[in-house]
Amino acid sequence: MKRYLMLAALSAMLFLMAGCTDRQRPEAVFAGFDTDCETVGLYFPGAFESFAVDYGIQVCINHERLTFRLQNSDQSEFVHAEFSSAPSEVSEKVTVSVTSLGFDLAKGNFEMEVVKADGERVWLASETVNMIIPAL
Amino acid sequence: MKKTLLLLLLALLYLSKAGAQELGANYNENIAQPITEIQMLRNSEISWVRGFINIHSEFLTVENNVIVGINEDAIRNSSLSRQFMAARASLGEGVKFILSLKIPFQNDEGLVPEVGSEACEYVFKAARLLLESFDMGRNISLLVMGNEPMWENWNADLQSDDADDYKDFLNEFADRIAQWKREEGWTFEVFAGSLNRISEVPRPTIQAVMDVVNENPNVDGLDLHLHCYNVNQAENDLRLARETYGVKKKLICTEFSMVRKLEGEGQDPNHRTASLGSWGTSHGYSSDMQLYEYLDMAVKNASAGNPVSPDEFASLFESFGWYPRNWFTTFYNAFRKYDTYVITGRFSVVPNSDIYNFAPTYTADTRLWELGGVYIPKLLGFNPDGTYVPNPLVYPDFMAAKNGMYIEKVIEGQREILLVLGNGIASPADFTGKIVKDGKETEFALAEGYALLGGLAPDTAYSISVLDSGNNPVWTRTVSTAPLRNSFPVLKYTDAGKYTYICLQNLPDDAESCRLMIDGETTAPVTASMEGNVLSAEITYSDGSVETITTDLK
Incomplete structure (x- = not known):
């Protein structure tokens, strides 16, 4: 009986996780930074929040100026990040200067660490925000 | 003969001087409605949507007829605001939004709160919070301070509308809004009003509002309502505003109708009880059937999927000697003559329109507001594709107005302004454009269907005209480019x-x-x-x- 109950609980949990959007995924996934996720965006560990590419979201890149910006079409929400160098190698640390609207957790200067890179995208982690950005 | 020709020419020149009005859709208090009919709004190619929110009843806390606070949660979570702004987002910047603030003080102790009083501050606080919520302040193009104050501040027991306090209130309100606009980067225009029936109703508040419009630099114009009994009243009211009250600023008209004539008023009998007479017998109805009974039947037939035909509906009204034929066109010509910037008439009347606070059935006392809608599926049903059946009493005139427009839409960018040409400019090569800034004139050409004016400075006002082949301006408007919001x-x-x-x-x-x-x-x-x-x-x-x-x- 116990085994059936455990199986049922596990099935329910898997079902819920499969049906969730990025914004709704449980804390446990973000706390460890879901590096399987490939959607460009910002992910806030523990805050149950993300700002990721979706219909109507604009991705802005300037390779020479090392800037990445994600914004909605009326800029009521945006995050503009300027990198000290082009992040590309795992374990590399970069300083990011962030200007944002609508995301108090992503503001000011902070250090981020590259936790994954595949040539097209780079996964960057910090204490308050994780990012998946196109390679600069 | 020569004299007649000269008079005709002069009349044509006079009419062609103005005509900068744009057509819109009015929803009154039903501001949750436009999001439900986005496709109809797109199909009709209107340029404006207008609705009002009653700040007093929705957001103010009142005890013993005294304003003692505001309900901040109600403002921040207002489903009305949310749905109004959802429609704005769906329609995009090609359709501009007007928000009117209805603030009736007639039941408050002392009527209009004195500037500096706690009650007055609560009203301002509620208005600011409303504009902040759902980013309303950034997404509307025009704000009207008030809605028919000559009625809504009028206390019959006191025989007063407290005009002096209202003038002070409006001046302070306009100044506060100007300050909020500077602080928040909002760019909407601010109008006072809306004044209804100014040539008929001698209320002190009318002069007070006119004074504020004419004297306060933070007020961009005046909103009039024309709910008329006599079809010529539209022109009378507009002339009075321009010539007697001397309003040089922009005029808009956000509500207009012939509802009082349709119902019968004053010397008229109640037209809702008019018999169908010989028209009835020749169309398969009893001659004794009364108009309201016919309308009630029309609603029920439409609901059952078997609506009366638009032709029949139109012919019934045309059979009544009292019906003001082509009233919309008469109004529209007056709007053109007195350079009315935007006009928003009733747009749609949908089935189950209890949301309009109208009864689902017609009686001898039912108000006939619904007959002024451009589309009236409640009475005439839907087309096979789900679109609304137009109102044959209004739609042909609405379309004629639309088809005669020189400029259908104006879209203000930061360094560009787009003019979408109306059908009044059949051949763009026959027209030229002129843009004036600081006395410097620059000509521009009209492309097929539009003119895109580039190289402009952000947050700057330009006078733009379209001229015909005789170099006569057929459309003139001062248009401001949008400000830069940031450097991203x-x-x-x-x-x-x-x-x-x-x-x-x-x-x-x-x-x-x-x-x-x-x-x-x-x-x-x-x-x-x-x-x-x-x-x-x-x-x-x-x-x-x-x-x-x-x-x-x-």
């Missing part, structure tokens, strides 16, 4: 009716060139079709760097 470029695409307008906003001064693309192929900023999957832009800066902006279209 954003890609915008706007449904401009016949076209989609693509532009980049917030372009910094060091941006040297831009390229717009759909699926990687260069596209023009004004395009008739927006087929593709990815919209993007490349901005080249003076340091040689290139920024790309990409967004999915599907």
Whole structure:
């Protein structure tokens, strides 16, 4: 009986996780930074929040100026990040200067660490925000 | 003969001097309605949507007829605001929104609160919070302070509308709003009003509002309501505003109807009880059937999927000697003559319209507001494709007005202004454009269907005219470009009716060139079709760097 109950609980949990959007995924996934996720965006560990590419979201890149910006079409929400160098190698640390609207957790200067890179995208982690950005 | 020709020519020149009005859709208090009929609004190619919110009843806390606070949660979570702004987001910047603030003080102790009083501060606080909520302040193009104050401040027991306090209140309100606009970067225009029936109703508040419009630099214009008994009253009210009260600023009219004539008023009998007479017998009805019974039947038939035909509906009203035929056109000509900037009439009357506070059935006392709608599916049903059946009493005149317009839409960018030409300009080559800034005139050409004016400065007012082949202005308007919001470029695409307008906003001064693309192929900023999957832009800066902006279209 116990085994059936455990199986049922596990099935329910898997079902819920499969049906969730990025914004709704449980804390446990973000706390460890879901590096399987490939959607460009910002992910806030523990805050149950993300700002990721979706219909109507604009991705802005300037390779020479090392800037990445994600914004909605009326800029009521945006995050503009300027990198000290082009992040590309795992374990590399970069300083990011962030200007944002609508995301108090992503503001000011902070250090981020590259936790994954595949040539097209780079996964960057910090204490308050994780990012998946196109390679600069 | 010569004299007649000269008179005709003079009349034509007089009419052609103005005509800068744009057509819109009014929803009154039903501001949750436009989001439910986005496609109809798009199909009709209107340029404005207007509704009002009753600040007093929705958001103020009143004890013993004294305003003692505001309900901040109600403002922040207002489903009305949310749905109004959802419609704004759906329709895009090609359709501008007007919000009127209804603030009736007639039941408050002392009527209009004195400037400086706690009650007055609560009203201002509620208004500011409302504009902040759902980013309303940024998404409306025009705010009207008040809604028929000559009725809504009038206390019959006191025989007063407290005009002096209202004038002080309006002046302070306009000044506060100007301050909020500066602080928040809001760009909407501010109007006073709305004054209804000014040539008929001698209320002191009318003069008070006119004084504020004429004297306060923070007020951009006056909103009039024309709910008329006599079809000539529209012109009388507009003339009175312009000539007697001396209003030189913009005029708009956000509500207009012939409802009082349709119902019968004063010396008239109640027209709702008019018998169908010989028209009835020749159309298969009893001659004794009364108009309200016919309307009630029409609603029930429409609901059952068997509506009466628009032709029959129109012919019934045309059979009544008292019916003011083509009243919409008569009003429209008056709007043109007195240079009314925007007019928003009732747009649609849908089935189960209890949301309009109207009864689902017609009686001898039912108000006949619904007959002024451009579309009346409640009475005439739906087309097979689900669109609304137009009102034959209004729609032909509405379309004639629309088809005669020189400029159908004006879309203000930051460094560009798009004019979408109306059918009144059949051959653009026969017209020229003129743009004036600080006394310097520049001519521009009209392309087929539109004119895109570029190289403009942000947050700057320009006088724009369209001139016919005789060099006579047929359309003139002062248009302000939008201000830069920050230095981060954003890609915008706007449904401009016949076209989609693509532009980049917030372009910094060091941006040297831009390229717009759909699926990687260069596209023009004004395009008739927006087929593709990815919209993007490349901005080249003076340091040689290139920024790309990409967004999915599907």
